[in-house]
Amino acid sequence: MRELSRLELAVLGLVSAGAPCTAYWIRRQFQRSPSSHFSGSAGAVYPAVGRLEKRGLLCTTTRRDGGRRKRLYRLTRNGEAALRAWLLPPLPVEDVAFSVDPVRTRVYYLGILSAEERQQFVEDALAQTRRHAAVVAADCDARRLGSDRMQYLGARGVLYETRARLRWLEELRRELEDAVL
Amino acid sequence: MRELSRLELAVLGLVSAGAPCTAYWIRRQFQRSPSSHFSGSAGAVYPAVGRLEKRGLLCTTTRRDGGRRKRLYRLTRNGEAALRAWLLPPLPVEDVAFSVDPVRTRVYYLGILSAEERQQFVEDALAQTRRHAAVVAADCDARRLGSDRMQYLGARGVLYETRARLRWLEELRRELEDAVL
């Protein structure tokens, strides 16, 4: 059996947290998160829940809510087992090593810019990352007293990461200044 | 004209750094990097350089090196311009906000595990991240005195990020211990 995609796994997790829930609700969770790399597009989520249902990891009950129909999803036994298997150690190495940062990707090639342009790049990156860090911190605070502790702790991870990026950019700025002298 | 994909941009950057270079060399750079999320698979890289050439951002000269043929790539004027445009401010917001961490994705759903299992998860994540941090630090050191300063500074970014993950996991462990009491 093919491995579950990251999206499918995330959907499984969301359903476990929010069951019974609609595919639409799942989409919104992705859209609202300030840091998910999933767009939460219908074209991704609906096929994903469909695949999970066909695999027997999700089950659905169709409810008629006025003239509006809702498909409510829940985990099956197998779904819970799959979620647990994903969560239980050991973590796959490639997941530990995985890391993408579109700002960093750019930094590797900053050499082609003039010293001045490089500085502009770093200033812009710093300013924008600071703005983003504020958003993340607010999101963190919002979840702080929420019912789902893990939601808060996950958000803390985003904050740590964002602040690390900030400190790195500050080091970068210092290094580039030194190079100019 | 369609936007360039992340892979295409990264390829452009690599060619700018390593020209004249082969597609094979580009693949290896991706494969060697301890943190790229690109596999450097032939099925991605060869089509990508092909697309870039068709767009007029790369040009190629075929060299015969003994009985072995090599396609050597260089940036064209337009290629350099595209690379500069990508590097120059302002950074697109979605690139600043972008962040994925397969460990964190799991943490969000740790609630379904028992307290003991949660602790096991965190211990495993910590141990593996420490190991990874050592690899990253070594990679950083290796590039430290290399010819390409930016390569080093980029690697520093990976290190900052990895260490942030470590500190976050330590906080997570403390929080989960408190919850057990």
Place this chain on the structure above:
DNA sequence: CCGCTCATGTAACTGGTTACATGATTTA
């Protein structure tokens, strides 16, 4: 001579993307 690295590609697949289509309900 065997197997590894260099080197270039193709084919089948798949899981995302955007954009579109439809319709009920709520709110300004």
Place this chain on the structure above:
DNA sequence: TAAATCATGTAACCAGTTACATGAGCGG
């Protein structure tokens, strides 16, 4: 009543993935 939100989906597209195919050169 118009617009936003809730809700479900489909279609076209595309850029990645793995796996396969081919072949030269080189070190043991």
